[in-house]
Amino acid sequence: MFSKDAIYKITIPIPYPIKDVNVYVVKGDALTLVDAGMKTEEAWRVFERKLKEIGLVPEDIEQVILTHHHPDHIGLLDFLDGDLRVLGHRLLAPWLSHDVRFFDRQKEFFLELLKQFAVPESFASHLDHLDLSLYPRNHPLTSSIQEGDEIDGMPGFTVIETPGHAQSHIVLYNEEDCRMIGGDHLLKTISSNPVLEMPYEGKERPKPQLQYNESLKKLLHIPISVVFPGHKDEFFDPHLLIRNRLDKQHERALTVLKHLEKQEMTVFALCKLLFPAAYQQELLFAISETVAQLDYLEQYGKINKRIENGVLLFSAQRRGDK
Ligand SMILES: [Zn+2]
Ligand SMILES: [Zn+2]
CATH class of the missing domain: 3.60.15.10 (Ribonuclease Z/Hydroxyacylglutathione hydrolase-like)
Known part of the structure; x- marks a missing residue:
């Protein structure tokens, strides 16, 4: 009781x-x-x-x-x-x-997104979390x-x-x-x-x-x-924990920026570099974490983004870039 x-x-x-x-x-x-x-x-x-x-x-x-x-x-x-x-x-x-249509729309959206991220089609099975039966x-x-x-x-x-x-x-x-x-x-x-x-x-x-x-x-x-x-x-x-989480995320983003200073990369290439073990089992987790850092860096004007043949490419902003 x-x-x-x-x-x-x-x-x-x-x-x-x-x-x-x-x-x-x-x-x-x-x-x-x-x-x-x-x-x-x-x-x-x-x-x-x-x-x-x-x-x-x-x-x-x-x-x-x-x-x-x-x-x-x-x-x-x-x-x-x-x-x-x-x-x-x-x-x-x-x-x-x-609603089957809602779940179908989700899958379509993710399949298109994975293409933009240069994720091979063999990873499509990773969209199982959108299985209606769950x-x-x-x-x-x-x-x-x-x-x-x-x-x-x-x-x-x-x-x-x-x-x-x-x-x-x-x-x-x-x-x-x-x-x-x-x-x-x-x-x-x-x-x-x-x-x-x-x-x-x-x-x-x-x-x-x-x-x-x-x-x-x-x-x-x-x-x-x-x-x-x-x-x-x-x-x-939890306030200390929150500050810690914010700091850690900022550090992760800086690591990503360092990679992008060396070369222009797709989301998938970056994802494999950041999560060499996890990306095979938990692709969506690894991709979400990767995109998280890119969104963050983009918000602060630290990276460039361009699209080539439907694939997104990211690089670090250099001095003089607009
Ligand atoms: Zn949960
Ligand atoms: Zn949850």
């Missing part, structure tokens, strides 16, 4: 290198589940068992709030029955819609929530939009006691990947590293006592 307003963590296995994901049960005026694990039988069995340990059954859950749309955070929605309120950012809605289909988003919204049934908590790791990312913040339920925005021992995504509006793709840095800096302006993250352990007073 747990007390009112306590945040209870349930850790659920996932078939990814990070091994597990956290979901949180919060008993405010309503019984709320924050995030919903992965759509596997094993994840459901573990979830049910751990829920029972605190005297609850899945039917007790009245609403689910999703921090972002990644499959390891939304999948168990499909195992939950009944009239469920499902809340999340408006950009999360299509991921719960089971996404739940039984519950649509019932309400969208945005910056500053208070959460019905969860007094004290408000929404902070934190795009970067995902375009749909939000965190929940309690102003009274400074607790934060943080999703994947900030993890203690792993730096969050600024994942590339298709544009939702307009034609330009989002620049997730730039968004992510802004979303991190936003948290420097508010006191935070403890973060309940989407993976691994809780951590306290």
